[in-house]
Amino acid sequence: MSGTSAALQPPADAEKPVRHPDAPAPGELLGAHYEQCFGCGGGQSHGLHLAARAGEGVTVTAAFTVQPAHQGAPGLAHGGVLATALDETLGSLNWLLRTIAVTGRLETDFVRPVPVGTVLYLEAEVTAVSRRKIYSTATGRIGGPDGPVAVRADALFIEVAVEHFVHHGREEEIKAAMNDPDQVRRTRAFEVNP
Numbered sequence: 001m002s003g004t005s006a007a008l009q010p011p012a013d014a015e016k017p018v019r020h021p022d023a024p025a026p027g028e029l030l031g032a033h034y035e036q037c038f039g040c041g042g043g044q045s046h047g048l049h050l051a052a053r054a055g056e057g058v059t060v061t062a063a064f065t066v067q068p069a070h071q072g073a074p075g076l077a078h079g080g081v082l083a084t085a086l087d088e089t090l091g092s093l094n095w096l097l098r099t100i101a102v103t104g105r106l107e108t109d110f111v112r113p114v115p116v117g118t119v120l121y122l123e124a125e126v127t128a129v130s131r132r133k134i135y136s137t138a139t140g141r142i143g144g145p146d147g148p149v150a151v152r153a154d155a156l157f158i159e160v161a162v163e164h165f166v167h168h169g170r171e172e173e174i175k176a177a178m179n180d181p182d183q184v185r186r187t188r189a190f191e192v193n194p
């Protein structure tokens with residue numbers, strides 16, 4: 001069972017998440033939020049190239065194929081890579097809220113090993129929101145939506161202002177991202193939509 005720590009329990013006055021009116025339609029691919037993101041960017045040759053799609057409500061589905069570069073034990077995915085896939089999928093939910101947020105806490109259960117070549121199918125949803133705190137949960141299954149559960153995670157994301165990235169990020173990448181000709185990626189990285 002994941003998410004056992006008190007920090008992952010929404011308070012009694014937490015609210016249901018509200019899908020932003022401009023959120024991508026259910027079924028729509030979200031695309032990468034940043035070309036150099038290890039989770040979803042096309043510019044990382046050993047990255048996960050995880051593709052997430054909007055679901056109903058504040059949910060997403062996602063998939064990635066475990067590559068030889070993702071191994072820990074021989075022929076098996078590294079646990080950190082699987083945690084990255086969960087983190088990325090959970091992080092993409094924030095685009096449906098039109099909120100910029102970073103992972104504060106991620107609790108993961110590794111239920112079964114995931115061989116190289118597997119398509120890991122992920123489902124995630126926001127369960128509650130309390131001021132800056134976004135509570136969410138995700139499951140990763142082997143092969144498809146009806147496959148056996150391999151990993152699970154519960155997470156707490158914390159909403160941040162754009163200054164979080166500008167202040168903490170390395171200048172050359174920040175400048176490059178601000179000049180990204182892809183307007184959607186630029187918006188996802190640098191606009192807070194309340």
Ligand SMILES: CCCCCCCCCC(=O)SCCNC(=O)CCNC(=O)[C@H](O)C(C)(C)COP(=O)(O)OP(=O)(O)OC[C@H]1O[C@@H](n2cnc3c(N)ncnc32)[C@H](O)[C@@H]1OP(=O)(O)O
Pocket residue numbers: 007033039087088091092100101102103104105132133156158160188189190
């Ligand atoms: C543009 C789109 C990007 C999408 C990326 C998606 C995929 C990738 C997602 C990631 O992996 S993000 C990268 C990994 N995460 C980080 O680098 C975050 C590093 N941590 C921080 O920058 C700060 O600690 C953080 C912004 C999370 C919080 O600092 P703040 O000073 O803004 O908040 P503060 O400490 O005042 O905490 C606000 C509330 O959150 C709670 N909180 C903060 N960190 C927590 C934590 N780790 N565990 C539990 N609760 C936490 C804190 O207790 C408090 O609760 P209350 O409001 O009830 O008092």
